[in-house]
Amino acid sequence: MRKPVAEGRVLSAAEGRVDVDGVFDVVVIGGGSAGLAAAAAVAESGPYRTLVLEREEYLGGVLPQCVHDGFGLYLYGESLTGPEFAHRWVERVRGDGVPTALAATVLSVEGPGSDGLLRVDALGASLGGRATLAARSVVCATGCRERTRGALQIPGGRPAGVLTAGSAQYMVNVANQLPGDKAVVLGSGDIGLIMARRMTLEGAEVRLVLGQEATGLVRNHIRCIQDFDIPIRYGWGLASVHGYGQLQGVTVAPLRADGSFDLARREYVRCNVLLVACGLVPEREVLGSLALAPDAPGLFLCGNANVPHDLVDQVTQEGLRTGAAAAAHAAALSGKPAPALPDDLARMAGLSVREPKGRMGDMAGDVPSGHQRIVCTVCPTGCVMEASGRGGVAGNTCPRGEEFARRELACPTRMFTGTVAVAGGRRSLVPVRTERPVPRDRLFDVARACRRLNVKAPVRMGEVLKSDIARTGVALVATGECERAAHGGR
Secondary structure: OOOOOOOOOOOOOOOOOOOOOOEEEEEEEOOOHHHHHHHHHHHHHOOOOEEEEOOOOOOOOOHHHOOOEEEOOOOOOOOEEHHHHHHHHHHHHHHOOOOEEOOOEEEEEEOOOOOOOEEEEEEEHHHOEEEEEEEEEEEEOOOEEEOOHHHHOOOEOOOEOEEEHHHHHHHHHOOOOOOOOEEEEEOOOHHHHHHHHHHHHOOOEEEEEEEOOOOOEHHHHHHHHHHHOOOEEEOEEEEEEEOOOEOOEEEEEEEOOOOOEOHHHOEEEEOOEEEEOOOEEEOOHHHHHHHHOOOOOOEEEOHHHOOOOOOHHHHHHHHHHHHHHHHHHHHHHHOOOOOOOOHHHHHHHHOOOOOOOOEHHHHOOOOOOOEEEEEOOOOOOOOEEEEEOOOOEEOOOOHHHHHHHHHHHHOOEEOOEEEEEEEOEOOOEEEEEEOOOEEHHHHHHHHHHHHHOEEEOOEOOOOEEEOOHHHOOOOEEEOOOEOEOOOOOO
């Protein structure tokens, strides 16, 4: 199955051919949020020749498969889904006229040579085959990869049904395949919690989430675990997997202080899919020996290729700053004018994007009698508030927190995000969300209605697909696009 571009159009090999002759001011490796932001910063800050190299057939990195909301809260002041956030930057880079070489594999980066230029060895139809690109600056925005079961050295066989949380996310949100109906999630970080909720809404039973410690944001614990009564155990790990052709179950056990398992208290959990969500590793292999010397003149790292971040806003902000620095280096070598970011990008780059403080550890401590502890899920800050029966709210850092607390006491609501099947399109699913939050106890009704719904291509972003989904009185809108298939689809 071919993967979709962020805006729903798949490129053929002949499309997007780029001119590789001459010298580029900046070559950006990676077309995710960091790479797109870096490319926009370079293109809009001066007369610099820029190129984006992307190994997939689409731009946006991992964002097109992240159908949940929570992106852009700092940079845009609104809660966007992954496809919506990606679409804004894809369209911006496209409007800047930056050439993008899709399905391009970078083999190595070498230099700088005596001429001060770096050489990027890349391969792809959009490059006319194999090409060596000369660049004054190279921005490595290659993101990161997930740690696999093999990297964790978990004992047991090698049955089908053990996959990373990101792979499961792609299967569910893009490929329209549920990897199993009885799941265990290893890892209590944000992607593990998010996929526990997504699997649950798609009809699977998440039997257990395991985590050595509470690493995810409180807002994700509330919206993904607590809202759905999903069992979670901190201080427990996976001792073994069982099964040959297909995963049959896992053995779990508590961890001692020295990291070993207390097997006397082990338990067996029957499941047919295990999602591994145990951390991210920056991908820098394309840099070769330069990966050990990231301060090489003209070489810049940004986003998750530099260090894994909690928020896409942080990744994008780092891409903007790195793009400006790469442009400045190229300008110094070429004698071109110094870069000057446009006002809106300069504002984004200068925003104070704080590290989220809402962790599960913030929930410790007793609550006074007559009070209720509420964690705000409006933004990543995750303010831990206390609300009294008389309507008083304390602990919020903005008016939105107080409003959320009062709504949570009266009638809790949540934004639904998911996917809907598409007939006759280049892709089988299109991401969706409700136009506004729906009552929390209606989320399963909305999810079931979405699974029954089938829309016809083409689908446009923001298009209302159902004016009243599951009789909630709330419209269902598309957060991505899907073009009509060339031959009518399957």
